[in-house]
Amino acid sequence: MKGRFGRFGGQYVSEVLMHALEELEEAFERIYPTPEFQRELGLLLRDYAGRPTPLYHARGLSELTGCRVYLKREDLVTGGSHKLNNCLGQALLARRMGKTRLITETAAGQHGLATAMAGNVVGMEVEIFMGVKDMERQASNVKRMLLLGAKVTPVSTGSGVLKDAVSDTLREWARCTGTTHYLMGSTVGPHPFPEIVATFQSVIGRELRQQILEREGRLPDAIVACGSGGSNALGAFRAFLQDEGVRLYFVEGGGESLEADNSAAAFRLGRPGVLHGALMQLLQDEHGQVKPSKTRAAGLNYPGRGPELSHLCETGRVKACHAFDREVFEAVRTTCRAEGLLPALETAHALAFLLNHPEEFSRGEVVVVNFSGRGDKDLETLMRYFYGA
Amino acid sequence: MELEKRLEELRRRGEGALMPHVYFGDPSPAFSFRLIRTLAEGGADLLELGIPFSDPIADGPTFIAACERALAAGVTPRGCLEALRRLREEGLHLPVLLTTYYNVILSMGLGKFCAEVRRAGAQGLIVPDLPVEEADELLESARGEGLHLIFQVAPTTSGRRMERIVGKASGFLYVIGVEGVTGAREELEPSTVELMGRVRRLTSLPLLAGFGISRPEHVVSLLRAGADGCVVGSAIARIYSERLEEPEQTLPSISKFVRSLKEATRSPP
Numbered sequence: 001m002k003g004r005f006g007r008f009g010g011q012y013v014s015e016v017l018m019h020a021l022e023e024l025e026e027a028f029e030r031i032y033p034t035p036e037f038q039r040e041l042g043l044l045l046r047d048y049a050g051r052p053t054p055l056y057h058a059r060g061l062s063e064l065t066g067c068r069v070y071l072k073r074e075d076l077v078t079g080g081s082h083k084l085n086n087c088l089g090q091a092l093l094a095r096r097m098g099k100t101r102l103i104t105e106t107a108a109g110q111h112g113l114a115t116a117m118a119g120n121v122v123g124m125e126v127e128i129f130m131g132v133k134d135m136e137r138q139a140s141n142v143k144r145m146l147l148l149g150a151k152v153t154p155v156s157t158g159s160g161v162l163k164d165a166v167s168d169t170l171r172e173w174a175r176c177t178g179t180t181h182y183l184m185g186s187t188v189g190p191h192p193f194p195e196i197v198a199t200f201q202s203v204i205g206r207e208l209r210q211q212i213l214e215r216e217g218r219l220p221d222a223i224v225a226c227g228s229g230g231s232n233a234l235g236a237f238r239a240f241l242q243d244e245g246v247r248l249y250f251v252e253g254g255g256e257s258l259e260a261d262n263s264a265a266a267f268r269l270g271r272p273g274v275l276h277g278a279l280m281q282l283l284q285d286e287h288g289q290v291k292p293s294k295t296r297a298a299g300l301n302y303p304g305r306g307p308e309l310s311h312l313c314e315t316g317r318v319k320a321c322h323a324f325d326r327e328v329f330e331a332v333r334t335t336c337r338a339e340g341l342l343p344a345l346e347t348a349h350a351l352a353f354l355l356n357h358p359e360e361f362s363r364g365e366v367v368v369v370n371f372s373g374r375g376d377k378d379l380e381t382l383m384r385y386f387y388g389a
Numbered sequence: 390m391e392l393e394k395r396l397e398e399l400r401r402r403g404e405g406a407l408m409p410h411v412y413f414g415d416p417s418p419a420f421s422f423r424l425i426r427t428l429a430e431g432g433a434d435l436l437e438l439g440i441p442f443s444d445p446i447a448d449g450p451t452f453i454a455a456c457e458r459a460l461a462a463g464v465t466p467r468g469c470l471e472a473l474r475r476l477r478e479e480g481l482h483l484p485v486l487l488t489t490y491y492n493v494i495l496s497m498g499l500g501k502f503c504a505e506v507r508r509a510g511a512q513g514l515i516v517p518d519l520p521v522e523e524a525d526e527l528l529e530s531a532r533g534e535g536l537h538l539i540f541q542v543a544p545t546t547s548g549r550r551m552e553r554i555v556g557k558a559s560g561f562l563y564v565i566g567v568e569g570v571t572g573a574r575e576e577l578e579p580s581t582v583e584l585m586g587r588v589r590r591l592t593s594l595p596l597l598a599g600f601g602i603s604r605p606e607h608v609v610s611l612l613r614a615g616a617d618g619c620v621v622g623s624a625i626a627r628i629y630s631e632r633l634e635e636p637e638q639t640l641p642s643i644s645k646f647v648r649s650l651k652e653a654t655r656s657p658p
Contacts, residue, residue, distance in 0.1 A: 012491055012518045014447040015554075016568055019545035157453050163444065170446045175569040177545060274492040274518070275444060287465050288496025289443040 003191025006314060008307035011190040013170070013277045020177035025192040027097045032199070037092065044088045045203065048121060049077050051085075053204075055211035055368070060338025065354060066363040070220070071341075071371040072208050072236065081344065081373030082204060082232045083114035087183060089200035091118035094181035101125040103172055104183040105155075105165035107134050108299030108346060109141025110373055111185030116150035118183075126150040129169045132160040134298045141377050159292045162302050166276050186229025187306035190277030194307050201235025208368060209239045216366050222247040225370040226323075226349035228264065228293075228302035230309035232372040233318075241317065249360070250309060251353040253295030254322035264293035266305050267313055267320035273304075281305040281313070296325045296381065297345035299373075323352035329385050331355055332375060344373035345381065392435070392484040392512040392537060392560050396595045396617065399434060405608065405654030406618025408597060409625055409647065410437035410488070410571075413472055414464030415455040416629075420636050424629070424643065425476060429483055431644045432651030436481075437515060437620060440469045440489035447517035449572030451623035451630065458633075466493050466502075470509040477510040486539060488515035491523075499530040506536060513537030513560050521554045528557060539563050542588055544580045551591055561595040564588055564616065566602075573603035573624040577610055585614040605653035612654065621650055 003009050011021055031037050045051040053073045061069040074082035094102060102119045105128065106112030112128040119126035128145055132154045135142050145152050158164035166189075173182040184193040187201075212220050223246060225233035233250050240246040253264035263269060266283045273282035275290055283291040283303035293303045305313070312318040323331070328345060331352035335343050343351060350369050354361065361367055375382065399406050409428045413421045425436065441459035445452060466489070473485060487506050494502045494516065506514065513536050519527065521540055531538045537560030542551055545568060555562070566581030567574070581598065588596055598611045599620030608619045628643050629636040 010523055011520060012523055013520065014517055014543070014565075014570075015520055015541040016447075016543040016545055016565055018520050018522075018550065019543075019547060022547075157450075158444070158457070167444050167446050171449065171570045174447070177568065274490075274495060276446065277518070279495075282492075284492070284496065286496075287467075288493040289460060290492070 005308040005311035008272070008279050008310040009191055009194060010279050011277060012274045012279070013190050014174060016174045017177065020173070021190055021192065023097070028093060028192055028196055031093055031096050041089055041092055044121065045085065049084050049088060051077065051203065052207045053077060055208060055215065057215070058339050061335065064334070064338060065358070065361060067361050067365045067367045069354070070212065070366070070368045072204060072368055074204060074232065074370060074372045075343070075374035079110065079114045079117055080376065081110040081114070082201065082235060083111045083185060084117060085203055085235065086185065086197050086200040086231060087114040087118035088121065090181065090183045090196065091122045091124065094183070095122045095124065097181065099124070099179060099181040101127070101180040102183045103127045103129070103169055103180055104185055105129040105162065105169045106185065107131065107162035107165070107301055108344065109138040109145070109377055110299065112145050112150070113141050115183050116145045116148040119150065120148060128152045129155050129165040129172070131162060131165050132156045134161060137381060138298055138377055161292065162298070163290065163292070170276065186231040187234050187308055188229040188276060188278060188280070188304060194278065197231050198234045198238060198308060201231050202238040204232070204235035204370065205237060205239030208236060212366070212368065219243055219246050220368045221365040222249060222361060222367045223370065224249040224251060224350045224354050224367065226251045226300065226346050226372060228252060228300045228305065230306040232370050234308055236370040237318065248318045249321055249353060250313065250318050251321045251323050251349045253293070253297055253300035253349060254324040255295040256325055261291065262294050264295040264300055264302070265322040266293070266303055268322060270303070272310070275304050278307050280307045281310040297328065297349065299344070299346040300349065321353050323349040327352040327356055332382060333386070342375040343371060344375045345378045347372045395434060395484050396561060400595070400617060405612040405616065406434040406597065407432060407651050407654050408435040408437050408618060408620045409433050410439060410620055410622030411625065412439035412441050412452060412455040412459050413469045414441060414459035414462050415626065416458045416633050416636060417462050418464065418468070418472060421472065422476070423637055423640060425481065427640050427644050428647055429481060431647030433483060433647065434618065436483050436485045437488050437622070438469065438473060438485055440466050440487065440493055442490040442493055445490060447570055449570040449623060451573065451626050452571050454630065455626050466497060470505050473509040473511060485511040486513045486515050487511045488517065491516050491519050494527065499527050503530040503534040503536055507534040511536070513539055515539045515563060517541065521557055524557065541565050544568055544584050551588065555592045555594065558594055561597050561617065562588060562592065563620070564596050564598045565600045566598050567600050569600070571600055571623055573627055574601035575603070577601070577607045582610065582614040585611065585616055589615040605649045608650055608653035609656050618654070
């Protein structure tokens, strides 16, 4: 069925937005395959974003785990995360659709930043909705967005975090679909967003496949990626979905513990439900009210798992896992010391899972971690955690 | 009281229908009971009773706050249905449309939810995040219980979509007059009036206009444009929201406001 991944997905939005979704689907199917679009996007990904990103053989982490660990270096994409891959694609698409303005939401600030950058590349106005709590804990990214000329609008409804910012962006979009494109940052939301975002992010997996074949002469045994909505994970996984020998691990935010209301682990603690336009795995109470998620990583602090990811985990193709906050902070320190690389708190979930679950990985296996972003934005949080200052 | 019969009767009298929309439990269940009685006495013809949801994406600031307060007061979907049952026992005779977001319904189970809604005494459902493409399953459950599933059309709805919607609609069509979310607005947009004409040409179903209506003049203009009635929600919540510590003090103003709207539905075309 159109816009469905198994039973997940769909278009659960106000009638006001249906026209915009139909328009977007039609435009994406028509414009994306054209050589002109592919050429323009390809050049921007190469010359502006810095693709292809390297696949780095991480010797320190390999020694610690006994595996041959590779890092797909999405932290080296301009802006510091994989987010720009999708933003450049959607911004180009929106401009060709005749839109003049981009709106979106952000939690860790990486997607907001990437949207502000892409908006400037294509010459469009940008407005970012951001929860008040997230503006506080990701202040450096807020400053970068402002410097780039984006308008950052604080969201204080609900708990003032990502879920509330998504709701407010959908409300704003309902007011101005004629001029404005909602540049969805993750593989969530109503159809066609999950498909569009996964398509633009799948450049990660295409490069990765070629690179690992060059380095190892074979496919990896496992790929590990963090996420909530799932954009970096699906970006890495999509090229390997048919390769049954490649194990795929998705690591969500375990938060403090799996006790009530201390976690963002929707695969462990949720059940299918509808939020923000799609049926997906969702943290909710027994009455169907959406529960706030909790994790120290703002970018994983979303109660839903995108429809494609929900489906892949339900069928067992992807294994849903989690890492707790304290493991994540340790993984940041371990990676800093072992590799000289500072991962984002989000990315560190994938690293923490690899480091703490030797039962999942045999000695000598080739394991790729999608190193989705760098941790400069988390400096203050890290300082407070490690040094109390 | 049957929904279609009530709308037909109003049409015969040359009167527009007034449908207030309240989120039950804001700021407390006790106040909602008094509010609903006030609305009924003030001339409401139908009632849209909202079950609060944590993430009401089609609602503006007034109703977002209403949902937050109601949930903080411990209101549950079952509590809302129980409240409706009590209102019926106490003699509320208006047709009632229950409105909530799809996840609340999904969570209880479509069949079970519809059965409970009918037992509680409602005549239909309004689900603002359920477009016609996703509605077949709920439509089947609702019809099985003799409930109307009310569909919405908007200024952005294409002709092709509108035909598809009209094909599945029953009871009435909810015409969203503005691009955006719920919330009282000062002026009526010209698109609202234009849209009313466009829908009127496609169907003989009653048309209820909603979103942004806050004054008797709005009601008059919409009825002249071809609407069979109006939905007024945030404009009511806005009145009691200003005195949340003792909202019952605002009931006289709300009563006056509703009477003025009802009066407007009786103005000759």
